[in-house]
Amino acid sequence: MRVPFIKMHGLGNDFVVLDARERALPDLAGGTVRALADRRAGIGCDQLIVLEEDEAATCRMRIFNQDGGEVESCGNAARAVGLLLGQPATIATKGGTIATRPDDAGIAVDMGAPRFDWQAIPLAYAMDTAAMPVGWEGLEQPVAVNVGNPHIVFFVDDSDAVRLDTLGPLIETDELFPERINVNVATVEDRATIRLRVWERGAGLTRACGTGACATAVAAMRTGRTERDVTVHLPGGPLRIAWADDARITMTGPAAEAFRGSFDWGDYA
CATH class of the missing domain: 3.10.310.10 (Diaminopimelate Epimerase; Chain A, domain 1)
Structure with missing residues (x-):
């Protein structure tokens, strides 16, 4: 065939x-x-x-x-x-x-509304998903969000300095995440700009992750780090992420x- x-x-x-x-x-x-x-x-x-x-x-x-x-x-x-x-x-x-x-700018995607409750991520047990009281080798207090698939976001001073190739698989398969997790490390450059690297569940390090950009942007907005319309710079290039007042996320890029x-x-x- x-x-x-x-x-x-x-x-x-x-x-x-x-x-x-x-x-x-x-x-x-x-x-x-x-x-x-x-x-x-x-x-x-x-x-x-x-x-x-x-x-x-x-x-x-x-x-x-x-x-x-x-x-x-x-x-x-x-x-x-x-x-x-x-x-x-x-x-x-x-x-x-x-x-x-x-x-x-390419294709705009209405990604729907994010979910933040711990059951929707899902996590193995209840906790505050806006500042999780957990950490792995210096990566601490992440934000969890489901944007159609599950993500955990760490805000760090320099995302390029994180050993994501070794920490990514460790966090992805932690028993805290019964369906495994996508791992994001992000640096907020200013109120409208984020730099991001992603370890994708089942795929490893990739040059870009659209849901990761959405999850990271929403996590930054939810915790007051940025405005509600930002550019997320990934190794492969930029994506524009907007979180509207009706809670829906729009991702635009090539x-x-x-x-x-x-x-x-x-x-x-």
Whole structure:
């Protein structure tokens, strides 16, 4: 079975997109995802994206990390899919339905409203998610927020100095987080600017994370560090994040198509 694919990225966070809206695909096993995501023996990507028909939305977007696990949301992938659709659209995900529209700066995504209660993150037990009384090797008092998927945010003097490659996996798999966690380290440059690095659950260090930018911006706004419209600078480039009075988050930034191709499903099953 020959399957076409589209390679895309948002600020360097890259995806293999499979369109199953008209032609159904075999069930995706974790091994198939890992093989396709492998950068030496496969196509290579941070996440595999599968588009399916949905009765209530323009399409459904399923998101699989490099490790084969299916996750709830991906902001950069939402912009990539919005670019493919080419018009205002609604996209159903495991984390809820989001809306995309073309914008002068790329694609704008209505990411919905954040959640802060400890059960929604989720955490293993109750605590204040605006100043969690926990720490890991000098990273202390993080903020937790769910923006379709779970994030923990540490505000530090210099995000580039944090050993996120070693602390990221340690925090991600801590028993405090029963569904694991995305780990963000952020430096607030001024009331409208944040510098950010992200360890993504199941994918590791990536050049950009759209939901991480949303979670970090909202965490900064919630704790009075910034205004409610900021630019978040990631290693791959900037995203604009606005948190409106109606509590909904809008993320705006670029997405791009890299190339198209096809592969034999049997080679990766």
